[in-house]
Amino acid sequence: MPATSGQRDGPGAATLKHVAARAGVSPITVSRALNKPAMVSADLRDRVRRAVDELGYVQNRVAGALASAESRVIPVVVPSLSNAVFVETIQGIQEVVQRAGFQLLLGNTEYDLDREHGWIATFLGWSPPGLIVAGTRHQPRTRALLERWGRPVVEIMEVGSRSIDMNVGLSHAAAGAAMARHLLARGHADILFAGCRLDQDYRAGQRFRGFDRALAECGAARRRPLTRDVPSSPALGGDMLVAALRLDPPPRAIFYANDDLAVGAILRAQRDGIAVPDRVAIAGFNGLDISGLVTPGLTTIASPRLAIGRIGAEKLLGAIARDTPGPRRVDVGFELVVRGST
Amino acid sequence: MPATSGQRDGPGAATLKHVAARAGVSPITVSRALNKPAMVSADLRDRVRRAVDELGYVQNRVAGALASAESRVIPVVVPSLSNAVFVETIQGIQEVVQRAGFQLLLGNTEYDLDREHGWIATFLGWSPPGLIVAGTRHQPRTRALLERWGRPVVEIMEVGSRSIDMNVGLSHAAAGAAMARHLLARGHADILFAGCRLDQDYRAGQRFRGFDRALAECGAARRRPLTRDVPSSPALGGDMLVAALRLDPPPRAIFYANDDLAVGAILRAQRDGIAVPDRVAIAGFNGLDISGLVTPGLTTIASPRLAIGRIGAEKLLGAIARDTPGPRRVDVGFELVVRGST
DNA sequence: AGATCCATTGATTGCGCAATCATGATCTCG
DNA sequence: CGAGATCATGATTGCGCAATCAATGGATCT
Incomplete structure (x- = not known):
């Protein structure tokens, strides 16, 4: 850029040079006082601080990043x-x-x-x-x-x-497998996996595959997952619960891909009088705070986010x-x- | 920085100049091809694109921001x-x-x-x-x-x-006032405001003040708000419900500063068998999705976040x-x- | 006393790019 | 058909800062 640039930051935005002049030191000393104060004597550090305050100097991080090749x-x-x-x-x-x-x-x-x-x-x-x-x-x-x-x-x-x-x-696969084993151990055979956009949210897909593989290893019945091509939400979890129970035969347990869906299912079950876990067990994934507050409490896998x-x-x-x-x-x-x- | 700088981005990271040399044009033409393609002929644009791809050139936005004084x-x-x-x-x-x-x-x-x-x-x-x-x-x-x-x-x-x-x-004050008027219209006299850190979250404080002023204007009973000095959470909302009902006399309605608290209160009421709204009415603020899914549904003020x-x-x-x-x-x-x- | 050291401070330089101005090429139109 | 207009492209310059190297001064040691 030649002589005159367009609008720089405000008229007369102070630069290192101005601060240096004001403090009576060289620009590089100002730079050091601000970025590596240990390298500068207390006396100069104070003078620089004062000049910075008086001028309302704001460091230009863009220039610094360019000069040092690191932001x-x-x-x-x-x-x-x-x-x-x-x-x-x-x-x-x-x-x-x-x-x-x-x-x-x-x-x-x-x-x-x-x-x-x-x-x-x-x-x-x-x-x-x-x-x-x-x-x-x-x-x-x-x-x-x-x-x-x-x-x-x-x-x-x-x-x-x-x-x-x-x-x-x-490992999301291991988490899915752990939930499969838990549900089987509780006596819930015929478990449905329910989630949204498992291709995009491939971690949810990994949970499903780990879950499905564990079912296979245990010789349990396997189902095609129930999916929806919209983002997860509690309301959708409730709808998917209703849809799942209309399947023939209806599943005895549902493992939701996440707690948003699963909490929605619990709330919907409560509202519609669907007995959980007697008619259908419900499990989630994530361990959101609210999972412990609904009735019944939601079994889930807490991920340390x-x-x-x-x-x-x-x-x-x-x-x-x-x-x-x-x-x-x-x-x-x-x-x-x-x-x-x- | 003199001759040799420390580690620039990778060995031989390409710059505009390299791309320009490869494409057989001047650096500024490359800059224009990338930032203002309309200013450059289709022919050169293509040559530049090709050179960029071949070299794996990544624009240095820091330099651009410094030169143009805008990022x-x-x-x-x-x-x-x-x-x-x-x-x-x-x-x-x-x-x-x-x-x-x-x-x-x-x-x-x-x-x-x-x-x-x-x-x-x-x-x-x-x-x-x-x-x-x-x-x-x-x-x-x-x-x-x-x-x-x-x-x-x-x-x-x-x-x-x-x-x-x-x-x-x-206007958070107007929202608070609207809720006060709604609760009074529903016949809930003696309303308690419950929230967290109203000094920090001053918007919650504005809701309280709007609410309190509306109560005063309507000649309704006013109470000191119930507050806690920890962040809001559903679990805390439940605890505050219990605490509120231990007051003497207990309030007939609680206006929570936000839905996190209010949803927690509803879930706690359900679990503990506290009749809502008969024993105590509950209202929130924000209009979170989940507020419509709990039983009973939560009265709230939806803010268009x-x-x-x-x-x-x-x-x-x-x-x-x-x-x-x-x-x-x-x-x-x-x-x-x-x-x-x- | 002279040599050596460390701690401070300063002078110079260039990071990679875009703004400006300059130039040549092509077009428009009376 | 030529003057001016329009377009595409290039040459030069500096944005503000920090890295490097150099210089100074005082303390410490032999």
């Missing part, structure tokens, strides 16, 4: 914001990175791997020190891009065998700081929470 | 991510800005105005074209900073009389594009949803 933003790419699971995970990430002075850049793929690639490519252009992405399934070009990139990447939510760099999550976010963020920050590497894969596990609904 | 990120500052209200609002914002090719930079103040100032100052350093912040209450220095900044700012959630630039939300996010984002983008200004303040209103719990 203080952490991109987080998730498939959805309507799902409480991702929101809570983001919350865990946010807590940790915010405390370390990083900012969170958010991308929503809406379960579209093309869009995922787009976000990741865009985000790399911000020179972030690392990146967090939900899932271990990506397009080959996305994988290649991240591998070539060479900075830390954490894939969260499910554990996968072929992660790009670091990986924090749980906040922990996934926190641990993922901590591993990323550790790798950025080039700390002790630690394990590259963390399986945070899950917990079967048995309540009255089964 | 494509929209900072959003909210007080909490544990509250579904802010999450849904963010979702609305995200939808809109994402479609327009902007990225969302997220800051969480945890209801702390010092922290709010910190985030906003930091975010201005990213040269964003505009900014969205929840609330119209800020520290004077924050106000001053944003006013001096001179780019579009949207304050969301509540409508306020003294907004910095643009403002989208609803997604719409607040969308409209806020649209107004911001409009101002950034210097479109028709439109009104600087939008009151999205609210809807009283009457169900069985009152």
Whole structure:
């Protein structure tokens, strides 16, 4: 850009140089006073602080990031914001990175791997020190891009065998199998799996496959899953309950892909006078708070969502700081929470 | 930075220059082909596209932002991510800005105005074209900073009389008053307001004040609100119900500051056999999906959270594009949803 | 006393891109 | 048919900062 640029930030937005002049030091000293205060004497630090306050100086992070080839933003790419699971995970990430002075850049793929690639490519252009992405399934070009990139990447939510760099999550197949075994142990034969968009939400699909495989291993009856091609919601869970009971023969238990659906089913059962678990047992997945408050209490699998976010963020920050590497894969596990609904 | 910098993005990360050399054009033509394709002939556009693909070029957005003094990120500052209200609002914002090719930079103040100032100052350093912040209450220095900044700012959630630039939300005092009038009209005298941290969540405080003033205007009995100094949750709503009924005399109706609490109260009432609304009526605020699914249905005030996010984002983008200004303040209103719990 | 060190501070340079201005090529129209 | 207009492309420059290297001064040691 030549002599005169368009509108810079406000008229006369102060720069390092102005602060330096005011404080009677060189610009680089101001830079150090702000970014690495330990390197500067207390006297100058104070003078700089004062000049900063007087001028209302706001650091230009864009320039800093360009000069150092690294910014203080952490991109987080998730498939959805309507799902409480991702929101809570983001919350865990946010807590940790915010405390370390990083900012969170958010991308929503809406379960579209093309869009995922787009976000990741865009985000790399911000020179972030690392990146967090939900899932271990990506397009080959996305994988290649991240591998070539060479900075830390954490894939969260499910554990996968072929992660790009670091990986924090749980085995959804194992969780599905655990629920199958629980329901069978309780004497509920003929179990129906019910969920939404299992192709997009492939982790729900993994839960189904783990569940189905466990049924097969136990020699139990298997059913085709009941699915809907709209997002999960409590109201839909209730509708799916009604639909399931109209099947011939009706299932004796329903394993919902998530607690939103399952809680809706419990509320609907209560309203319609459907006996749970006597007529039909109901189970969910996630361990939302509300699952323990409905009547009967919902049997579910608690997934440590906040922990996934926190641990993922901590591993990323550790790798950025080039700390002790630690394990590259963390399986945070899950917990079967048995309540009255089964 | 002199000759050799530290680790730039990967070894041999391509830059505009490399792409330009490969495509046999000047760097600026590549820049235009990518950012303003209409300005470049189809022939060159194709050659550039091909060179970009072959080199795996990823635009450096930091450099672009520095050169043009404007980035494509929209900072959003909210007080909490544990509250579904802010999450849904963010979702609305995200939808809109994402479609327009902007990225969302997220800051969480945890209801702390010092922290709010910190985030906003930091975010201005990213040269964003505009900014969205929840609330119209800020520290004077924050106000001053944003006013001096001179780019579009949207304050969301509540409508306020003294907004910095643009403002989208609803009147929480009017909502509280509407609920007071509804409860009185239903014959529920002696109403208790129950909420958490009304000083921090000052919008809940505004609902209380509107409610209390309406009671006074109607000559109804007024009570000191029941409060707790922990975050809202359904379980807590149940506990507060029990606590409220132990008061002497017990209230005949409870207006909860939000649906999380109120839904928890309904579920607890059901479990403990407390008759709603006969022994005590229950009302909430927000209009969460689940409020319509519990038994009895929860009377609540639906706030258009997604719409607040969308409209806020649209107004911001409009101002950034210097479109028709439109009104600087939008009151999205609210809807009283009457169900069985009152 | 001279040598050596560490702790502070400063001077120079370039990160990668887009804004501006300049230029040549093509078009329009009396 | 030529002057001006329009379009596509290129050359130059600097955005604001931090990395590198250099210089200074005082403390410590032999």
